[in-house]
Amino acid sequence: MVFKSKIKWVALLVLTLSLGSMVAHLSMTKFSSMNLIQYSAKDALSHDFPNIVSPVIRNKRLWGTVRSLESLQPYANPRNSYPVPNENTNGFIFAKIFGGFEKIRSSICDLVTISRLLNATLVIPEIQESTRSKQISYKFKSFSYLYDEEQFIASLKNDVNIVKSLPEHLKAARRSNEFPIFKPKNSASPNFYIKEILPNLKKAKVVGLIITEGGCLQ
Template identity: 30%
Template sequence: MIHVAAVPVKPLFVVLVATLSLLLLVSLFSPRPFFSQSSVSLSDKVDIWSVKRVMEWRPCKWWLQGHLTALPAESNGFIRIDCYGGLNQMRRDLCDGIGVARLLNATIVLPKFEVAAYWNESSGFADVFDVDYFIQQMDGFVRVVKELPSEIASKQPFHVDCSKRKGQFDYVESVLPSLLQHHYITITPAMSQRRDRYPKYAKAAYCQACYNALRLTRSLEKKASDLLEAIPKPFLSLHLRFEPDMVAYSQCEYAGLSAESIKAIEAARGDKKPWTGELAHLWRNRGKCPLTPNETALILQALHIPQNTNIYLAAGDGIMELEGLTSVYKNVVAKSAIMSREDFASMHGNTKAALDYHVSINSDSYIATYFGNMDKMVAAMRAFKGLHKTLFLSRRDFANLTSMGLTREDLIQALWKVHVHDFVMGIGSALPDCFCEFKL
């Protein structure tokens, strides 16, 4: 008879725990080499788009079914929506303003795009969007006019400060009296809206404006379609944000940047000084720092995006350190390289942004390195069109994982896990005001 000696379980367990603890300490406190851009072996792995999702966002039926509530016979007055910032911030302001106008039973005057301070140009609503189509699509949701009645046209609108207005009763109690008194007012809706407090007919006007009523002008749509046609297929649209002003605004510092990039950031920084020490570490771990092209390339590899993928760079002028991406992903194209030099030079910042928007909502897949207005609008419109290969890269997870000491394969595996979870659950891929969760 063979006897097997009993192994003491408790001492073995203690040894195992001690060994694992020692390995963790070595990982955390040993010098962390900056991750290499060398190719990651992905030949036996599927990309993130092949993972089966369990949930997606689809347009809610309640606003697709119709107007819900008929417009009152008489309007309470006229509202002009003054929109500021980049194209998609102005689009957001416009959609919010239309919801407010329906809430107050007001007639919309064509909006004013205040782009001079942002783009140093003078393009307006009619330079980007098809006015007649907009009016037609909003019929029944809210009244829209091109011109004011003669008795009002000569008057300057009364400006109402809406910066602190949040929900339905805020606007009814604080803005409606001015509308009734002056008959013609201007508003810029508050950035932090509580549309969940709106009645559904006001929400429906908002949703209709955002997703059905804003079509590019014929000439701009032709340029956008030609650009889309020229991009090699299939392709990934990548919205990359690493411009000097963006980095300066973030108050983040980066190691290893070129002298040219550092100079550009310093020129854009002004009074905004970067965080230092522990504050800088906390700020980065909260996900406040834009991803560099180098970091973006690493995450794309972690998501098993093949290095021969056709990538359209949806970005403004002045992206820094771009070779960090293009040294890994060789098939990167931008609109400046596809369009003729004369055509590209003649376009405004707003119309260039409109091209990126059009290409991105029609791309085979879309990845954003930020969570700005364009990213939110593109993701929602893609959900509206039934295009669900959409993902936001997590700056917070990237910062936390690298600060833990994870490098190379361990970092790549961890990045895969967090992003697969977001893709499977549809996290961040649509705006909840007009979309409902749909389990697959």
């Protein structure tokens, strides 16, 4: 009986030692794997993004004193390379705009650009009510319903000459359709206006544009 008891204790001791050895081995394996993964990830990250692992501020001016902004001016302010338009323009451009708010806005921007390009005086555009003018009140009849005409003219005085209407001696001729009228596409190029519209503008002194595609310049 005593011999059997000793054998049991020896077997239990061996089993305990084996279990402890297994646990220690698994722990060492897990620790080594974690170190290997962390090292590999860190090594790859430092290779691809060296500034993240070891941040270095190369440009110290980034945190320096900000220079005064007083020297900056709006682009519309006159300068040698961008002179103020003179009063002797090539003529007047009047326009009728059809469409919703988005088309009206983009069309007005194009008209300002074209007037500057052709050295023309822009007449306040006429916004035409139509069934295609979605999201616009049926009451609107003019440019002033949507925008402040005085502010529009004043804010662009250094870019283009703008008037509220044609001079009196030209209104009758317009009512008689004596001036050429064009319906440019929204993909029309600057060359189209220089080669096609400008000669007519210089000859007739007035041209009309009908804009229906939400713009008249590519």
